[in-house]
Amino acid sequence: MVFDMKFLLRSLTLSCLTILITVSALSGVVSLAYVEKLPTPRESDLLGLKVIELTNPIQNEVIKWFGIINEVSVLATVPKDGYYSLFLNNSGEHVGTHVDAPVHFYYDGLFVNELPLDILYGVAVVVDARKYISHPNDTITMNELMDWERTVGVEIPKGSIVLIYTGWANYWGLYTSWDQYWSIARGWPGLSPDAARYLVSKGIVGVGVDTLSIDPAPAMNFPAHYILTEANIYIIENINTNLEKLANNAVFLLLAPMKTKYGSAGPGLELLAIYDPNADIRLNLLLANMIKTSLDQAEKYDLAFTVENGMPAWFTIWRGFKTLGTPKEMISTYAAYYGFLTMNEHIGTHMDAPAHFAVGVWRIDEIPLDRFWGRAVIMDMRPYVRHPNYSITVEDIKSWEGKTGIRISRDDIVLIYTGWARYWGTYKTWDEYWNAIGKGFPGLSPEAAEYLVSKGIKGIALDTLSVDPPTQAVDFPAHKILVNANIWIGENYNLAVLPRRDTTAFILSLPAMIVKEGSGAPARPILIYNFNLESIVNQYKALKNLMFNADNVKESSVSTTTTKSLLNSNVILALSLVLAFTTILYISTHRKSKYLN
Secondary structure, eight states, rough: OOOHHHHHHHHHHEEEEEEEHHHHHHHTTTTTTTSSSOOOOOEEETEEEEEEEHHHHHHHTTEEEEOOOOOOEEEEOOHHHHHHHEEEEEEEESOEEEEEEEGOTTTHHHHHHHGGGGSSSEEEEEOOOOGGGSSOOOOEEEHHHHHHHHHHHOOOOTTTTEEEEGGGGGSSSSOOOOOHHHHHHOOEEEEEHHHHHHHHHTOEEEESSSSSOOTTOOOTHHHHHHHHHHHOOOEEEEOOOOGGGGGGEEEEEEEEOOOBTTSSSSTTOOEEEEEESSSSSHHHHHHHHHHHHHHHSEEEOOOOOOOOOOOEEETEEEEEEEEEESSHHHHHHHHHEEEEEEESOOSSSSSOOGGGSSSSSSOTTTGGGGGGGGEEEEEOOGGGGOSSOOEOOOOHHHHHHHHHHHOOOOOOEEEOOSSGGGGOOOOOHHHHHHTTTSSOOOOOHHHHOOOOOOTTTSSESSSSSOOOOGGGTTTOOOHHHTTTOEEEEEESGGGGGGOOSSSSEEEEEEEEEOTTTTEEEEEEEEEEEEEOHHHHHHHHHHHHHHHHHHHHHHTSSOOOOHHHHHSOOHHHEEEEEHHHHHHHHHHHHOOTTTTOO
């Protein structure tokens, strides 16, 4: 009898292992899939909510379209050269987590720099599609999307972004070759043509997936791409493993694509999701709609200059973007339009990570997420700038504080407007630009940098090529003082577009192209007047408590399922509009929060 029991146990164990292996093969579960497990993406607390990063950064030895990235190199290091920088050599735009602009497959579609600001954020629903995937190259169909809607009890909202979770993000890692990746992943799932058409009919603005392509691996004629892009819907690909935490839920989504003129994509896309980890899809739809409605009604300004050939860079003119033809020519020849970038991380509107001039401090993918947003102090320093190479002093800053009544405080992000943004444009030579700007540009004195460090600021940005004027461009003292305090530095911010300065506002300044262990990144800063994020979150929490109490009261006569089903998408939108109105009223009378200008 003992022998029989052991035999039975061994048989059961083998059966279980066989089932697990089979399920793994069918569902994309990864075991020992790659050489190195990549770090967990960043997360941050936001007034009791969560902000999580959905980005896979650009780095060597990760996969790209039927290949492995090897275009990243180290340009300089602090011990050897006095500064640190990485370099991308002829890198495709569709690498890392990236967003396909509609022009990628539709020659009349929008370029990446033409994507409207109000569709780069919004309500997103996360479809857990794993149960619909029976083999690695399976398609998710229209009927399966409709089944998902019935299962979660929520329809895909008009104007939303749909994220498809397949589990294939688990295959993201370091590989020696494409063949190694393919032997493990065996392909990837995607959308069927009827599913793509269904999403178009729902009026969505974007769709994302945790695979290399929205089309499954066998679909080399790219039907889903064509259907979606012809409706001017953007496509996010290679979303990271954090998507699993959001399965069958809703979030407020933020995209920060690099603003490349004639670009087909935003590579290394910074993609953030805001959500309540202790709430279901209906409550998170409410939260996301509240944030979106308030942002829609707020006064917003994109502070990023367009990245384009001919723009000034550090003592040169940048010409690092190329394509193989026009969108129409390339789509007819190659089925898709795409470009290539040769660049360091410090071009156009960009952010210097602290590691740009120091060691033992944050690199761009290590900066805590909550350092990228907060109260912006907008300082118009033009009256203090006496000549093109002027260094703004401590006395100048204190004088500005005295005249405006605004005190720079801990966790502020300081924006210094010198007027040099007016010189931004395209030039044939560096000399042409240099002569146009008066052979110099203003910046901060070392003492002014020390003063701002003492204030405890998070970041600082100017509308010039550098926080150090050319007269300080040997030792870069202002840079070094700031970065050694783990303060990020923004340069070439388009502060000229702002209608009001010498005031405060809310800023969200995200890196726009994340390279692993980078010294900086092109940036996509958005400045928002009269936006109170703390008030929105507090109102959401109050509503959540109110609804929870109402559910408890009704529990004796109505099932929990029935009660929750009463809160459909239309009710959520109506509540959001009411709350947006009350938020505006709140803003008009309360202006002291660190999340308010």
